[in-house]
Amino acid sequence: MYSFVIVCALLPCLFCVARGCCLPTQYSANLVETTGEYNRDLDVASLAYSTRDYFYDYTGKQIAYREKKDNATAHTKIDSWVIFKYSTGKKYTIISNNCTTDDLTDDMESPCIPDDATPFGDHSYPAGIKASIWYIPDHVQGGNKRLSVTKDGCMPLSLSIITGGSDYILRSSLYQNVTTKITDPSVFTVPDICKHDSNLSDTLYYDRLEEN
Numbered sequence: 469m470y471s472f473v474i475v476c477a478l479l480p481c482l483f484c485v486a487r488g489c490c491l492p493t494q495y496s497a498n499l500v501e502t503t504g505e506y507n508r509d510l511d512v513a514s515l516a517y518s519t520r521d522y523f524y525d526y527t528g529k530q531i532a533y534r535e536k537k538d539n540a541t542a543h544t545k546i547d548s549w550v551i552f553k554y555s556t557g558k559k560y561t562i563i564s565n566n567c568t569t570d571d572l573t574d575d576m577e578s579p580c581i582p583d584d585a586t587p588f589g590d591h592s593y594p595a596g597i598k599a600s601i602w603y604i605p606d607h608v609q610g611g612n613k614r615l616s617v618t619k620d621g622c623m624p625l626s627l628s629i630i631t632g633g634s635d636y637i638l639r640s641s642l643y644q645n646v647t648t649k650i651t652d653p654s655v656f657t658v659p660d661i662c663k664h665d666s667n668l669s670d671t672l673y674y675d676r677l678e679e680n
C-alpha cells in the first residue's frame with residue numbers, strides 16, 4: 469500500500485522530465501578554446517589557447533578538425549589535423565607531415581543531449597537568440613560538461629568541460645560560424661602519409677596492394 473502511494477506520487481514526474489534536443493547530425497564550426505590542465509600526480513599545471521575548424525558528421529560516423537594550439541606554458545605553437553573514423557575505429561593525428569594512428573575505444577557520441585542531462589535554465593543573447601544550458605555528467609570518467617545550445621534549431625553555442633582526475637582538464641569552447649553542412653569535406657580524407665604507417669589497418673593495406 470505504502471509503495472503503491474509512492475509509485476503514484478512519482479509517476480507524473482516521468483512525464484515532466486525535460487528532454488534535451490539533438491544537435492545537427494552534420495555541422496561545421498570554428499571553435500575558440502581555452503584549456504587549463506592540472507595533473508595532480510605530477511603536480512604540474514599548464515594553459516593553452518587554440519582555434520579549431522571543427523567538422524562533425526554523425527551520418528558518416530566521423531569527426532575531423534584542424535587545430536592551431538598555442539601552449540602558453542610550454543611555449544609551443546602546434547598545428548594539427550585530427551581525423552576520427554568511428555567506422556574503422558581509427559584516429560589519425562597529423563602534425564608537421566607526421567601521421568600517428570591510434571585505436572578508438574569509444575563509439576561516436578550521439579548528437580542528442582543525453583537523457584541524464586539536467587537543464588540549467590534558459591537565457592537570451594542580443595538579436596533575440598534564445599539559448600538553453602544543459603549539465604551533462606560523465607558517470608564513467610568523472611567530470612561533466614555544460615553545453616549551451618540555441619532553443620531554435622539546437623545549434624551549439626558554447627561548451628565547458630571538466631574531466632575527472634587525476635589529470636584535470638578544464639576547457640571552454642565558443643562555437644562560431646556554425647553551419648549545418650560540412651564546409652570542407654576533404655578534411656575527412658586520410659592523407660597518404662598515414663597509409664605508409666607501420667600499423668596499417670586492413671582497409672588501408674588493401675588500398676595499398678591495389679596501388680601496386
Ligand SMILES: *[C@@H]1O[C@H](CO)[C@@H](O)[C@H](O)[C@H]1NC(C)=O
Binds near residue numbers: 504505515539541
Ligand atoms: C602544454 O604542453 C605540455 C608539454 O608538452 C603538455 O604536457 C600539456 O598537456 C600542454 N597543456 C595543454 C593545456 O595543452
Ligand SMILES: *[C@@H]1O[C@H](CO)[C@@H](O)[C@H](O)[C@H]1NC(C)=O
Binds near residue numbers: 566567
Ligand atoms: C612522429 O610522431 C611519433 C609519435 O609521436 C614520434 O615518435 C616521431 O618522433 C615523430 N617523427 C617525426 C619525424 O617528427
Ligand SMILES: *[C@@H]1O[C@H](CO)[C@@H](O)[C@H](O)[C@H]1NC(C)=O
Binds near residue numbers: 498644645
Ligand atoms: C565567420 O564568418 C564570417 C562571415 O562569413 C567570416 O568573415 C569570418 O572570417 C568567419 N570567421 C571564422 C573564424 O571562420
Ligand SMILES: *[C@@H]1O[C@H](CO)[C@@H](O)[C@H](O)[C@H]1NC(C)=O
Binds near residue numbers: 568665666667
Ligand atoms: C605499431 O604497433 C606496435 C604494436 O602494437 C606499437 O608498439 C607501435 O608503437 C605502433 N606504432 C605506431 C607508429 O603507431
